[in-house]
Amino acid sequence: xxxxxxxxxxEVTEMGQEVTLRCKPISGHNSLFxxxxxxxxxxxxxxxxxxxxxxxxxxxxxDRFSAKMPNASFSTLKIQPSEPRDSAxxxxxxxxxxxxxxxxxxxxxxxxxxx
Amino acid sequence: xxxxxxxxxxxxxxxxxxxxxxxxxxxxxxxxFPWYKQELGKGPQLIIDIRSNVGEKKDQRIxxxxxxxxxxFSLHITETQPEDSAxxxxxxxxxxxGGKxxxxxxxxxxxxx
Numbered sequence: 001x002x003x004x005x006x007x008x009x010x011e012v013t014e015m016g017q018e019v020t021l022r023c024k025p026i027s028g029h030n031s032l033f034x035x036x037x038x039x040x041x042x043x044x045x046x047x048x049x050x051x052x053x054x055x056x057x058x059x060x061x062x063d064r065f066s067a068k069m070p071n072a073s074f075s076t077l078k079i080q081p082s083e084p085r086d087s088a089x090x091x092x093x094x095x096x097x098x099x100x101x102x103x104x105x106x107x108x109x110x111x112x113x114x115x
Numbered sequence: 116x117x118x119x120x121x122x123x124x125x126x127x128x129x130x131x132x133x134x135x136x137x138x139x140x141x142x143x144x145x146x147x148f149p150w151y152k153q154e155l156g157k158g159p160q161l162i163i164d165i166r167s168n169v170g171e172k173k174d175q176r177i178x179x180x181x182x183x184x185x186x187x188f189s190l191h192i193t194e195t196q197p198e199d200s201a202x203x204x205x206x207x208x209x210x211x212x213g214g215k216x217x218x219x220x221x222x223x224x225x226x227x228x
Binding site for chain 1: 147149151157158159160161164204208213214215216218220221
């Protein structure tokens with residue numbers, strides 16, 4: 001299995017620009033999670049989906065952030081407009097909820113730098 | 116909601132020594148406790164987990180113990196090697212969290228040759 005795939009691996013953009021991060025979960029997994037990691041705040045859960053439906057978006061910082069999961073094999077996290085404080089590593093993780101277990105498998109992350 | 120505290124934040128050991136990282140949780144309904152290892156520039160990797168129906172689990176040099184009464188769990192690494200150097204995260208989850216993992220703050224482990 002290829003594991004969770006994220007793209008791009010690195011993104012540098014200017015303040016005010018739109019940023020789109022992409023994730024392909026492990027095949028057969030039906031839960032998908034977006035996290036943000038910074039030195040100050042550690043690993044924060046932004047939003048998660050079950051069967052492509054957003055379940056909990058209470059971690060999304062503000063309206064500038066949005067996430068979609070149009071099908072079981074693809075999700076996006078969009079920031080519009082981006083700000084320097086959005087600079088962080090963004091991780092996607094997936095799990096198989098049908099097993100009633102909670103093992104989450106993380107992708108390699110996207111390092112976002114907003115200047 | 117669930118809250119997970121992790122200690123220490125940094126840990127330095129000599130190669131061959133043992134390392135222990137401890138976590139406490141607040142929600143007595145939590146029943147799943149994974150440990151993740153994160154190497155520089157990589158995503159967290161699941162290395163071992165334990166469920167509330169067992170008290171200890173081992174996998175080669177790593178082991179995890181769980182004390183449900185005291186609501187704490189620990190990661191034990193024996194015969195440490197330089198490649199064990201990484202940041203380690205504990206987490207807790209259960210039905211009350213709807214499958215979400217609540218992470219500790221992380222422990223940076225350094226194994227000196």
